[in-house]
Amino acid sequence: EGPIDSSKKTSDIPKEPFPMLPQFEWVTLDIDKDEEMTQLYELLYDHYVEDHDSTFRFAYNKDFFNWALKPPGWNKEWHLGVRVKATKRLVAFISGVPANLKVRDHQFRAVEINFLCVHKKLRNKRLAPLLIKEITRRINLCDIWQALYTSGTVLPSPITVCRYAHRPLNWEKLYDVGFSALPEDKTKAQMMAKFAISSSTKTRGLRKMRQTDIDAVFDLYNRFQKRYEVSQEFTKEELSHWLLGDAHERTLSDSDKVIMCYVVENEDGRITDFFSFYILPFSVLNRPSFTNLGVAYLYYYASDTASEAESRFDSEATKKLTKRLESLVSDALVLAKNVGVDVFNALTSQDNVLFLEDLKFGPGDGFLNYYLFNYKAFPVPGGFDKTTNTYDTEKRSGMGVVML
Numbered sequence: 001e002g003p004i005d006s007s008k009k010t011s012d013i014p015k016e017p018f019p020m021l022p023q024f025e026w027v028t029l030d031i032d033k034d035e036e037m038t039q040l041y042e043l044l045y046d047h048y049v050e051d052h053d054s055t056f057r058f059a060y061n062k063d064f065f066n067w068a069l070k071p072p073g074w075n076k077e078w079h080l081g082v083r084v085k086a087t088k089r090l091v092a093f094i095s096g097v098p099a100n101l102k103v104r105d106h107q108f109r110a111v112e113i114n115f116l117c118v119h120k121k122l123r124n125k126r127l128a129p130l131l132i133k134e135i136t137r138r139i140n141l142c143d144i145w146q147a148l149y150t151s152g153t154v155l156p157s158p159i160t161v162c163r164y165a166h167r168p169l170n171w172e173k174l175y176d177v178g179f180s181a182l183p184e185d186k187t188k189a190q191m192m193a194k195f196a197i198s199s200s201t202k203t204r205g206l207r208k209m210r211q212t213d214i215d216a217v218f219d220l221y222n223r224f225q226k227r228y229e230v231s232q233e234f235t236k237e238e239l240s241h242w243l244l245g246d247a248h249e250r251t252l253s254d255s256d257k258v259i260m261c262y263v264v265e266n267e268d269g270r271i272t273d274f275f276s277f278y279i280l281p282f283s284v285l286n287r288p289s290f291t292n293l294g295v296a297y298l299y300y301y302a303s304d305t306a307s308e309a310e311s312r313f314d315s316e317a318t319k320k321l322t323k324r325l326e327s328l329v330s331d332a333l334v335l336a337k338n339v340g341v342d343v344f345n346a347l348t349s350q351d352n353v354l355f356l357e358d359l360k361f362g363p364g365d366g367f368l369n370y371y372l373f374n375y376k377a378f379p380v381p382g383g384f385d386k387t388t389n390t391y392d393t394e395k396r397s398g399m400g401v402v403m404l
């Protein structure tokens with residue numbers, strides 16, 4: 001395991017931008033400028049990933065991009081766009097944010113590549129490979145040689161494959177927009193009853209995370225992440241950004257928040273657990289009655305019930321962790337529903353398969369492939385067994401990184 005090509009130095013990297021097709025030009029977006037932020041989310045709103053039958057499209061907004069694209073150490077050179085020379089219209093984008101990755105016992109600086117988008121009318125003009133080459137050049141100039149990215153499509157050699165899982169919170173709306181189907185032998189009332197959610201949380205000591213909790217949460221996160229073969233190392237400042245958002249995010253009311261993080265404080269005042277989820281709605285296409293679908297995604301969590309790596313396969317510790325995660329994620333469902341979320345998404349990564357079934361997450365038809373660029377690593381379990389297509393509660397997943 002290790003870097004595939006470790007011979008290059010920054011002095012070998014061309015100083016000039018990668019050649020671009022004549023009618024287009026490279027642009028470094030400045031998302032601190034309102035009009036450029038607007039061009040970015042309009043591009044993705046109209047041209048980013050849709051589900052396979054084009055019922056939904058990601059409805060990003062400014063707050064989400066300020067959170068996702070401006071973590072500590074962000075570099076505006078890595079917010080790379082393509083404009084039409086004649087009209088200055090933004091027609092493509094790709095982004096990178098800094099990440100310290102740990103793959104088994106190797107640690108290295110990398111970037112996380114996300115939000116690759118090409119205008120629908122410019123597909124198969126080979127723009128995506130040019131975007132990847134140019135952002136790679138800009139990142140290499142900063143002496144960073146590895147990258148992590150995900151894709152719904154299968155490309156050469158993923159390090160792991162995880163399966164989508166969905167927990168309906170508002171089954172009737174999911175049925176109305178065509179996301180959930182009514183099984184033959186069930187009535188709508190029965191489905192709504194099956195997915196009914198209580199209005200109050202049940203974990204004793206549960207409360208919103210505060211900035212003053214960061215030291216305890218940082219230690220808890222670092223101990224818990226040791227159990228995964230692939231994990232992301234954060235500084236306290238980075239963890240604070242990813243769990244509490246930036247300064248602006250903290251001023252928002254719950255129903256406008258992008259990221260929500262809760263801790264469990266026990267009677268001695270110690271933080272024993274935390275969990276977080278981010279909110280990224282879908283726009284519902286061709287259904288005038290509904291415009292948006294509220295979607296939450298399980299993000300990072302940790303528990304001191306099984307924080308050491310060796311406890312991962314200890315059945316007693318796993319039983320305790322399962323019980324604890326069921327209680328925590330069950331409360332996450334309540335909190336998400338209370339801020340208008342219609343479906344709660346999770347992957348089979350982390351230790352999620354311990355609770356997906358009991359908390360009534362149904363397996364989705366999507367798969368998320370994780371890829372490492374310029375790093376050879378042995379595959380990591382993705383939390384489900386491809387042959388039987390069932391959750392793998394024995395091996396679970398070695399993937400501890402959550403990509404937005």
Ligand SMILES: Cc1c(C(=O)c2nccn2C)oc2cccc(OCCCNCc3cccnc3)c12
Nearest residue numbers: 049051056150151152164165343345346347403404
């Ligand atoms: C996307 C997504 C969806 C849906 O598409 C969806 N949910 C409700 C309705 N729909 C159509 O469901 C998920 C479940 C777990 C993790 C997920 O995504 C994890 C994060 C993926 N981010 C990168 C990305 C984006 C789009 C396609 N591939 C990868 C998803």
